[in-house]
Amino acid sequence: MLEQPANAIYMKRFLRELHEKIRAKMSIMPHLINDEGYEKIKNFKQFDDRYTAPIHGFRDAEDYWYQCSSRRFLKYIQVPTLIVNALNDPFLSPSCYPVKEVKKNSNVVLEIPKDGGHVGFVEFNEASIYWSEKVAVKWFSY
Known part of the structure; x- marks a missing residue:
């Protein structure tokens, strides 16, 4: 979703921050990492294909994403588990929400609130309590 025009600011910021991390890693692992041509990287797939996957032993970005996905x-989850993903998370496409998988396991509950952004869930109230904190306390109270 970050590749969508509406999220271009996010993508540019992340890639800029990742470039800073690459530069820092270059001093530690000069034989493994360089940033030559970094400006050609325009999305996470290109970044993960070039850096994340090979550095960590994966074939490519797709292999990395598959193997690291929960x-x-x-x-297989046997302990009651709550997953919360906001519907308006700018990072997630509709296919990212594991609705089908959760329906197959009664130990897992998927809550998809309309708002919350990317792990924000800020709720402005007198008590200054985050919505996510209230949900977590309620979940553990069962």
């Missing part, structure tokens, strides 16, 4: 493990 989605394929949801069916």
Whole structure:
């Protein structure tokens, strides 16, 4: 979703911050990392193909994303688990929400509130309590 025009500011900021991290890692691992041509990277797939995947032993970004995703493990969860993803998270496309997987496991509950952004869930109230904090306390009170 960050590749969508509406999220271009986010993507540019993340890539700029990641470039800073790459520069820092270059001093530690000069034989593994360089930033030559970094300005050609325009999205996370290109970044992960060039840096994340090879540095950590993955074939490419797709292999990295598949192997590191928790989605394929949801069916094995045996402890009651709550997953919260806001519907308006600018990072997530509709296909990211594991609705089908959660329906197959009664130990997992997926809550998709309309608002919350990317791990924000800020609720402005007199008590200054985040919505996510209230949900977590309620969840653990069962």
